[in-house]
Amino acid sequence: MLRDRERRGVAPTASRAGEAAPAGTGQPAPTADPDERIRQLEARVAELEASERKLATERDILRKAAKYFAGETNW
Template structure:
């Protein structure tokens, strides 16, 4: 559970107090130029897309395992 919070940028102290961490890693710096900001946003989008694929992959693996074990049960 803690790993998920770390990926979202919430520190353990902020998680206990209910608030988010003041400095989030994926957020572009306000003083960055337009090109740098675009690069940062593209990196953030790529990271979010990768994190979106993970639960889908895990779900597919669990579905296949459930189908396999349901077929193995011959009472």
């Protein structure tokens, strides 16, 4: 189950209050500097927007392919 969460990019929840997430979970480490935190969050937003564009493109390609191949069948 932990591997599935890591593969999907979901950070595991801490088992005890105040316990930090393990390193390598994809989440930015909390910093005391608010400007650094803002930069980290802006970078994460840019990463997620790029991923969203890629997924939308892939979805559109698959829809077009499904439509094409549906028209190719001669039942």
